[in-house]
Amino acid sequence: MSEMSAMTKKMIQNLAEKLCKQAKHFNKTEAECLIRLFNELLEGQTEKRVGLGLDRGKFRNILHNTFGLTDDMIMDRVFRSFDSDNDSYISVKEWVEGLSVFLRGTLDEKIKYCFEVYDLNGDGYISREEMFHMLKNSLIRQPTEEEPDEGIKDLVEIILKKMDYDHDSRLSYSEFEKSVREENLLLEAFGTCLPDAKRTLEFEQHAFQ
Known part of the structure; x- marks a missing residue:
């Protein structure tokens, strides 16, 4: 078991190193924390979906409960924005890259x-x-x-x-x-699709502790 978790740890570190280059607003440690959080969220889903990523329902729960988004139409569009390959799941790469803009994006x-x-x-x-x-x-x-x-x-x-x-x-x-x-x-102007500063801070304090 310890060998398995050590391997997983190594995999997470390697993945974080790769992802923090693409999601430039997170450092390697933060990327690792987000990957761990992603894995925790996946555990709440049924087994058959685990390989694919977070499904729409799970992701919308996060948008609503964690980030305070309330509009169904907007949440659906945010899901599509994160889901860059349009496979109806948020992969770990899409999760980290999406959050980079969602939480810390430049104005551009x-x-x-x-x-x-x-x-x-x-x-x-x-x-x-x-x-x-x-x-x-x-x-x-x-x-x-x-x-x-x-x-x-x-x-x-x-x-x-x-x-x-x-x-x-x-x-x-x-x-x-x-x-x-x-x-x-x-x-x-057309609806809340980004978290406010308070929600962002709470999420980061929880995720990056």
Whole structure:
């Protein structure tokens, strides 16, 4: 048994060395901690999935319970953003690389990540319809509102006025990037898809202890 765990330890160290080069915001020790955490999370899944990685349900639980994300549509998009090979599982490599941007990304990386999350159909634009769907999901409706959809439509128009520089009723990546650079608060304009500072700190304190 001890030989087995020593081998596993060595494997974790080798993997961490490789991954911390790709996920540049973590050092080797932090990458090792994230690999261990990943392995712990996998143990909660049924055996047949273990070789593949974290499934959607497990990953969404982490997004919700650990990082405070609440919107189903956004959580699904975050899952897809992490799942870079589109096999419906988060591998250990995708886990460490995804968290590198999710927790410690530069503004550039976060702009790219948020745009990817918000571009629901992956066509390179955030359309008026996509904005409407995301805002409708993420805004808390007041029971007294007779036409809540009208308020959301108005909000979409306000956002387009501010961010849609070429007036084609959709946001390209360069428009999104330009808007966020001018006003950082617009980074998560269409719904929360990054953890706040408190949640990030709590996760890192727990993971890297």
